[in-house]
Amino acid sequence: MKHFSRPSFPRPFATLALVVVLSSWSLHAAEEIFVKNCAPCHGPDGRARTPVARRLGVKDLTVSKVSDEEIVKSIKQGRPDKTGKLVMPSFDDKVTAPDIEALVKAVKALRK
Numbered sequence: 001m002k003h004f005s006r007p008s009f010p011r012p013f014a015t016l017a018l019v020v021v022l023s024s025w026s027l028h029a030a031e032e033i034f035v036k037n038c039a040p041c042h043g044p045d046g047r048a049r050t051p052v053a054r055r056l057g058v059k060d061l062t063v064s065k066v067s068d069e070e071i072v073k074s075i076k077q078g079r080p081d082k083t084g085k086l087v088m089p090s091f092d093d094k095v096t097a098p099d100i101e102a103l104v105k106a107v108k109a110l111r112k
Contacts, residue, residue: 030102037091038103046110056087061110071104 035044041052046061048054066074075095079088095103 030099030106033095033099033103034106037094038107041088046107057081058088061107062112064107064111068104068108071107072100075100075103 034042041050041056041058042048042061043050043053048058048060050058052058074088076090076092078086078090081087091100
């Protein structure tokens with residue numbers, strides 16, 4: 001009877017492969033969250049070319065230069081207009097901390 005051994009990969013390679021898989025899964029999950037929660041206003045491509053975006057003055061995410069911290073703040077607290085009325089609702093109770101972290105990457109991936 002022949003004995004087959006499992007191929008062994010150098011530990012750094014295995015770790016890198018795991019990071020790549022988790023990162024792509026995380027981005028995919030974030031894209032789904034974006035489509036469900038953000039795309040109705042920002043549009044599926046982030047360009048804010050929706051009727052709601054035009055009416056509310058939603059910003060085009062593809063040209064955004066907002067910091068990671070500001071993206072997190074907007075997701076958690078929403079965004080008020082000049083009068084203080086929330087034009088973007090808070091999503092703090094709708095998404096988890098890891099989801100928010102992934103959403104930041106997804107939003108930044110929309111940038112040109």
